[in-house]
Amino acid sequence: AQRVTQPEKLLSVFKGAPVELKCNYSYSGSPELFWYVQYSRQRLQLLLRHISRESIKGFTADLNKGETSFHLKKPFAQEEDSAMYYCALLTGGGNKLTFGTGTQLKVEL
Amino acid sequence: NAGVTQTPKFQVLKTGQSMTLQCAQDMNHEYMSWYRQDPGMGLRLIHYSVGAGITDQGEVPNGYNVSRSTTEDFPLRLLSAAPSQTSVYFCASIRQGNTEAFFGQGTRLTVV
Numbered sequence: 001a002q003r004v005t006q007p008e009k010l011l012s013v014f015k016g017a018p019v020e021l022k023c024n025y026s027y028s029g030s031p032e033l034f035w036y037v038q039y040s041r042q043r044l045q046l047l048l049r050h051i052s053r054e055s056i057k058g059f060t061a062d063l064n065k066g067e068t069s070f071h072l073k074k075p076f077a078q079e080e081d082s083a084m085y086y087c088a089l090l091t092g093g094g095n096k097l098t099f100g101t102g103t104q105l106k107v108e109l
Numbered sequence: 110n111a112g113v114t115q116t117p118k119f120q121v122l123k124t125g126q127s128m129t130l131q132c133a134q135d136m137n138h139e140y141m142s143w144y145r146q147d148p149g150m151g152l153r154l155i156h157y158s159v160g161a162g163i164t165d166q167g168e169v170p171n172g173y174n175v176s177r178s179t180t181e182d183f184p185l186r187l188l189s190a191a192p193s194q195t196s197v198y199f200c201a202s203i204r205q206g207n208t209e210a211f212f213g214q215g216t217r218l219t220v221v
Contacts, residue, residue: 044212095140101151
């Protein structure tokens with residue numbers, strides 16, 4: 001069965017510091033991985049997907065199949081980055097998302 | 110487009126009561142699903158549907174029923190509410206062939 005692991009429940013960094021949110025997965029097939037973000041009092045929304053290899057709001061994430069990881073990184077944290085971040089794995093032919101337990105990112109001034 | 114709409118936003122139930130959480134999407138997405146969000150446990154899949162008339166169980170289906178009579182609607186029924194079902198419930202939809210999930214704003218349910 002598939003599994004997504006986010007080891008940190010809370011990550012607190014200072015503004016301007018680098019950020020790395022860790023995500024590891026377990027899946028026997030070819031993984032499609034995503035990062036979703038939930039800002040305070042807002043609905044979950046897609047931040048980025050590995051297949052796009054894009055940078056969104058300064059965040060990037062690289063799929064490392066050897067280490068089965070998909071860590072989210074940003075070189076300089078901003079106050080508006082404070083939110084809950086979920087790593088997710090898409091399976092079932094594209095209709096099932098398995099989420100990690102989430103990491104609350106807090107950016108302090 | 111309104112996207113994914115959930116009603117109600119908040120609900121308090123007594124143990125043993127039943128209710129239906131509504132979810133509607135106007136994007137003609139084939140896939141719809143229900144998740145519950147609990148502290149320290151992330152989002153867990155309750156039930157999902159790949160199209161009208163087709164539903165299947167997710168990770169935590171016990172105590173919940175779903176149906177998908179139309180593409181647009183995917184209601185979640187709590188048969189006999191229990192305090193363990195106190196949670197925030199999210200509905201999501203995905204267009205077949207795409208990979209982005211669109212979420213509703215959530216329903217915060219408290220069972221006392």
